[in-house]
Amino acid sequence: MTTLTSSPGGAPWWRDAVVYQVYVRSFADGLGADGIGDLPGITSRLPYLCDLGVDALWITPFYTSPQKDHGYDVADYRDVDPRFGTLADIDTLLETAHGLGLRVIVDLVPNHTSDAHVWFQAALAAEPGSPERARYLFRDGRGPEGSEPPNNWQSVFGGPAWTRVPDGQWYLHLFDSSQPDLDWRNPEVGDEFDSVLRFWLDRGVDGFRVDVAHGLYKEESLRDQERPAADEEPGAPGGPDPEGHSMVERVxxxxxxxxxxxxxxxxxxxxxxxxxxxxxxMAVAEAWTQTPESMAEFIRSDELHQAFNFAWLSAHWSAESFADVINESIEAVAVAEAAPTWVLSNHDVERHPTRYGGGPVGLARARAATLAMLALPGSAYLYQGEELGLEQVDVPPEARQDPSWFRTGEPGRDGCRVPIPWSGSAPPYGFGDGAGQPWIPQPEDWAPLSVEAQLADEDSTLSFYRRALAARRKLLAGADDDTTATATDHVLEVRRGGLRVLLNAGTAPVPLGDGELLISSGPCPDNMLPPHTAVWLR
Structure with missing residues (x-):
């Protein structure tokens, strides 16, 4: 086992790191021709991540699982699912990554287990009121003969958050029925996860991304939720605001x-x-909180090190929205004496080029937002494929696999999880050694978006990301965190030390003004900043 040491006298590595999210099923297939990504595939592509210029990778769950929710339904927290490899493969991945100077963050899923977990199988076999059931949230139902759920909570994936078992009791699952929620008021649960943390820390992982970090405890009474009649998803955590309001404006x-x-x-x-x-x-919280202040509570000096700043991801394309989010977020984390994080896409949301309008305009906006994000203090999280400019894919119904699709009939998250293209002119675009489509089919027109094609084009999105990450490392290493953001006439201006960032969210070009142009997200002819473009100036 090799672990990377801290920088002597410097800030912790994670404080200003760029972390690349690997969705394990969709990154690279190294075990054969099954069309599913795996740990050897990730290991084979680590030099690519090193050349891209990131500091760490976060790997989504690779543990033993029935894969009802693609690994977020864990049956054994201390082993690797055979689809993805073996414990020896994760050890090799860690050794190789550390040898390249890359840190490795792994996903931890503490809110719920799989219904195939040995604890839940024991709970089903045990009587109501037994110690085995006390590890989960089993309750008697309401109504005649307990035939109605214990409360009115709804699953994030749609439908009731309760499922009834043959003896008449109900169990809580805020996600799919195959993902029963643990009862964190039971001391056994806390002891178990201490052990799980140590198991992976002993193997050399550098940190954890904590799934549903805001959800481990429920109000003890399990009372009904008060909600407006028109609320369609009353159980869902705070997510992207479709109106693009800042977090402070939300009810x-x-x-x-x-x-x-x-x-x-x-x-x-x-x-x-x-x-x-x-x-x-370290550990970073996936906590969909309702305010910047409640997000900052997760990163107080004696708690987690980071929390994803979903306000940045949720903001619509607007200089005013971006400025509000930047200032509110920095102010909130300053109270906790912590550093912010910034993220534009992940495996649960629509890819941001599509979110920003799609096509050439959506891509230009995505590149501009990325360049602005990379200038901000704290750490940045990238989602695999965004460096290729990938958009959300309209996956055909017969190929959809997201559990929310089966519960609601809505398309779900499969469109941002399509395996990425590496090379070649047809699927699977070098994703693996096999022929034909991988586990989610790739579009037939993705050849120009492959890594191979974009490395040969200095104007490609991949080449832009490589330049932007190199500029961040060169120009902002050790930079002052003091940052201000303003919006004037649809232009975002961010000042950080001697760096000045402009992003034009309007519809007409504006003068760049004075300053040395360091990097831009697109062409800036005649010393003008076109719409949908960002620059760094000094």
């Missing part, structure tokens, strides 16, 4: 299943565990 919802105060005790305990290991081990 706070009644959410007894999210953001309970007891959850912070879990992360204080985990912070102590992480601190026992060398190399600045």
């Amino acid at each position: 706070l919802r009644d959410e007894p299943m999210w953001e309970q105060p007891e959850v912070h005790d879990v992360y204080r305990r985990w912070r102590t565990v992480l601190a026992e290991y060398p190399g600045d081990r």
